[in-house]
Amino acid sequence: MIIFAKKLYVSLTCQKTSHNFTKIVFKPLQTNLFNIVLISFFLTLGCGNLYSQEIKSKKKPLPAAKQTDKPQITQNDTIKLDTVRPTKTFLDGKVRYKAKDYAKIDQKKKLITLYNEAELYYKDVELKSGIIVLNYEKDEVYAGRIKDSAGVLVQYPNFKQGASEVQPDSIRFNFKTKKALIYNSRTKQGELNIKAAITKKENDSVYYLKGARITTAQDIDNPEYYFQTNKIKFVPGKKIVTGLTQMVIADVPTPLALPYGYFPLSQEKSVSGVIIPSYNDSNTRGFSLQNGGYYFALSDNYDLTVLGDYYTNGSYALRFESAYATRYKYRGNVNIRYENLISSERGYPDYSKQNIYNIQWSHSKDTKSNPNSTFSASVNMGSSKYFKRSINQANIGSNLNNTLSSSISYNKTFNTIPGSRISLTATHQQNTQTEQIQMSLPNLQGSIDRVYPFVGKDGVKKGFIKNINLQYNVTGKNNIVTYDSLFFKPQMFRDAQIGMQHTIPISTNFKIFKYFSAGASTNYQETWVTKTIDRNYDATQGKVIDKTVNGFDSYRTYNLSTNLGTTIYGTFNFGEDKKIQAIRHVMRPSITYSYTPSFERYYDHYTVDAAGRISTDEYSRFANGVYGAPGQNNSNIVGFALSNTFEAKVRDKDSTKTEPKKIMLLNNLNFNTSYNFSADGKKTLAWQPVVVSGGTQFFDNKMNVNFGAVLNPYAIDNAGNVINKYNIDNGGSLFRMTSANLTMNYSFSNKGSGKEKNNQSQRNGGRNDDLFGTNTDLNDSRNSQFANEPEREDDAVSEFFSSKIPWDMTMAYSLTYTNAARENKISGNSIMISANMDITPKWKGGVSTGYDFVQKGVTFTQFRFERDLLSWRMAFNWNPMGPNANWNFFIGIKSGMLSDIKWNKRSTSNR
Known part of the structure; x- marks a missing residue:
């Protein structure tokens, strides 16, 4: 709730310190003149006799003796027992105290005076101050400041009782009544700092303040802003109720005021x-x-x-x-x-x-709650145009994203022999351009761990026979393909594709000639579906019509595969006296063979009569099923793969180190292709293109470089279609590069820690960095849009400018080459840069921009500035161009309690 304060100047705070000291200290300790005169009067009348009240006794009294001077002592004793009060004890608890200069006890005046770094502890009261005066007859204590050698008042009192703590100029406190009178008190309640000219402590739970200011600024004596009020009722840990309240900024009263205010202070x-x-x-x-x-x-x-x-x-x-x-x-x-x-x-x-x-x-579920089961969810679904047209989202990364995805999964492991597990997963993929939605509600996966039926009693799995193992897997799918306009409507569920697939793989692995690893496997699958199709030609419409047939159907398939691989190490030594002493090359070649027979029995024929020409085509009734149709043709495929890594040993710059330093030159360099012996050369070509991919890192892993290319051995005709003729036989090179790509990412900074990721932007579907700008939460702009950094001390300003300015930068470069149909062009060539810098200790600035060298234009650009105003924050974001052009300005209090005191102004983007 917004509360404003009215400023009050209390004349008492302007009095001299000596006057306050006299009023607070000597007033409660002064002699009572009236009692002195009264006692003197009675002592002057000493010749008179005093008698106590006569008390009747049931027993017969003893005869009275003749009165003399001595019997008067007995009467006086009786008077003392009836009228004199017992001596008062010293408080009612243990008092501990100490002081640096002296601790003086005055038995006559019942005073204990502690001077310089004085401390006093009594029950739940802790008092520290320059001077402490304890009157143990009246159960009162006074604490105040003292002057140092330069005459400056120092050592402010610090009074703590339970959870309440104040730092006033002076304080007077009664241990019995728990009442106190406090001058210029300073206290902290949660995020609020409170300073009052006069504070009256009524009891443990109620304080009354006069001439007070309330703020969240750290410096209570010189705050950037505060709420001024004359009257406050303060209940620690519960509430602050004020009278007329006015807001003051930079000691300038503002017209913002309310007749009363309420600050909740719940614990x-x-x-x-x-x-x-x-x-x-x-x-x-x-x-x-x-x-x-x-x-x-x-x-x-x-x-x-x-x-x-x-x-x-x-x-x-x-x-x-x-x-x-x-x-x-x-x-x-x-x-x-x-x-x-x-x-x-x-x-x-x-x-x-x-x-x-x-x-x-x-x-997310804590694994400690149940290690045998997990449940997690990450959902981001809705209207395809939401992030592009929302009036309350400023996230360019989400606007530029074309995909929304979700996943909900549950996994359960059963402690059986053999072990088994089951998982249920619901997924969602949404293309925000086509507005097509693909969902699985849900996916079922179950498996039973591998069983080795030929392992001996010793449990050793060695050799072809003993390594034979089998497993059981089952999957179930309920796939739904729909669009935004049909989402969660009855038609969406009517078009669902439901199926289940059972798989039993049998495999083994073994060594050949010690250096080769070989494996063989066979796989049996049985597929169940609830919908098939009946395809026929409709002469009236002149097209082929697929009719959905509801009902259970199934098909069975199997395949065989083998693989052989090894690892080859090679080292090229250049000498220990060289800067590069050696290069190590590791190659992992592998060859695989797989055979899948033809399953023509699951194919049917239909007749097409078009333009008087009758023809017969084949189709499978499982064609549109959730698992697709079984293969119609034989497949004899041999796959070839080669992976490489390159590592160098270089002489370390540190001459004290004897061992060379290892540097990774190429993390991976991969080549993949395959040959199909059953290819007919028309619909299917024997050789598949060679896919090249690789990647490495530079500058202490700060720069990531990835590249790839597709090399096709076949030529193309004049229409750009691939033909069954090698490119080298068509007058070209051995391979024809149809596409290539190169990406580089470089993040560097002179700050000690890495930059914080933009998690909310990534959750919305954008990037986790700020290459497409920062994610601006328009609901709550109190938090910084820059990476969180530790607070600097006040004396860090000079150090900041005398050393280096903190900054960070992220760069991304992308290059794409296309030559599938003799285009021979650079289809993509762009660079994106994001930089943030602390311009001054309190000013931060940042920019995200880029340039497209193909389109010859500037890509998305964002400027952002932020000013740390101590207890306030000011921020400005500006996207100057494009359909997302907009700006946003914010200034407000950082504190969550007063977060509603803000001003936010922004334009509307061209969406």
Whole structure:
């Protein structure tokens, strides 16, 4: 809740320190003149006799003796027993105290005076100050400051009782009544700092303050802003209730004031409360109130935030955000967003209306709760145009992304012999351009661990026979393909494809000639489906029609495969006196062979009568099934693969080290191709293109370089179609490069730690870096958009400018070459750069931009600035060009308690 304060100047605070000291100290210790005169009067009348009250006794009294001077002593004894009060004890607890200079005890005045770095401990009271005076007759204590050698008042009192703590100029406290009078008190309650000219402690739970200021600034004596009020009722840990309250910024009173204020100070981690909306305006939707709502602190384990926007043209948005967690069990959060967008006004040509939504859910389970089962969820689904048209999302990375994906999975392991496990997974893939949605609700996967039926009693698995093993796997799918317009409508579920597949693989592996690793396997599959097709030619429509046939059907397939591989090591030595002493080359060649027979029995024929010409075509009734159709042709494929790594040994720059330094030259360099002996040369060519891929790292793994190419051995005709003729026989080279790509990523910084990842941007479907700009949360802009860094001390300003300016930079370069049909062109060539820099200790700046060398234009560009105003934060983002051009300005208090005190102004992007 926003609260403003009125400034009050209390004349008492302007008095001299000596006057205050006299009022506080000597007033309670002064002699009572009235009692002295009264006692003197009675002592002057000493010739008189005093008698006690006569008390009647049931027993017969003894006869009275003749009164003399001595019997008067007995009467006086009786008077003392009746009228004199017993001596008062020293407080009612143990008192511990100490001081640096002296601790003086005055038995006559009942005073204990502690001077210089004085400390006193009594029950739950801890008092530290320059001077402490304890009157143990009246159970009162005074604490104040002292002057140093330069005459400056130092050693402010620090009074602590239980969880409450104040740092005043002086304090007077009564141990019995628990009341106190405090001057210029300073106290901290959660995020709030409170300073008051006069504080009266009524009891342990109620304080009354006069001439007070409330702020979240760290420097309570010179705050950047504060709320000034004259009257405060303060209940520690619960609430602060104020009278007329006015907001003061930089010691300048503002016109922002309220007749009263209320600050909740709950000891709980969070409390429920209203979230004040911010005002904005739009050229297409009118004026608005945004991000207003209510926060529900439902329990320690979960909460709920309800936010809403409203525009004067009728547009509105609702958001529900909830986070939950149970220690050692699970944690997660849910975001549900809905927007009803109206552009322009009804009757205008640019009028439009649409509803968009987005659902995000993240859940993770603690493995300690149950190691045999796991459950996780990562959901990002909704309208395909949500991140492009949302009025409350500023995330360019999400706007440029074309895919939304989700996954929910549950895994369970059974402690059986052999072991078994089962998993259920629901997935979602959504193309935001075509608006096509592919879902599996759900996928079932089950397996039983490998069984070695020929292993002896010793358990040794060695050789061809003993290594034979078999396994059982089962998968089930419920695939749904739909579009945004049909999402969660009955037709979506009617078109679902359901199936199940059982697989029994049998395999073994063994050594050949000691250096070769060989393996053989066979695989049996049985596939069940609930829908098949009946394909016929419809003469009336002049096209082929597929009719869906509901009912159980199945087919069975099998295949055989073998593999052989080895590892070859080679070292090229150049000499220990050389800078590069040796290069090590590791090659891992492998060859595989797989055979799959023809399953023509699962194919049928249909007749086509088109233009008087009758022809017969083949089809499989399982063609549109969830697992597809079995192969119609034989497949005899030999695959070839070669992987390489290159490593160098170089002389270390440190002459004290005797061992050379190892440097990775190429992490991987891979070649893959295959040959099909059953290819007919028409529909299927024997050789597959050679796929080349590789990657390495430079500059202490800060730069990642990846490259790839596709080499086709066959030539193409004039129409650009691949023909069954080698390219070298067609007057070309051995291989024809049809495509190639190169990507480089380089992140470097002079800061000690790496840059924080943009997790929310990645969750929305964008990048986890800021090459496409930072993710701006328009609901709460208190947090910095730059990487979190430790707070600098005040004396770090001079050190900052005398050394180096902190900065970080991320670069990404992409190059794509295309030559599939003799284009011979660079189809993609672009560079993206993102840089952040601390311009001054309190100013941060950043830019994300790029350049497309093919389109010859600047790519997405964002400028961002941020100013640390101590307890305030100011930020400005600007996207100057493109369909996402917009700007956003924010200034507000960092504290979560006063986060509603802000001003947020932004433009509307051209979306």
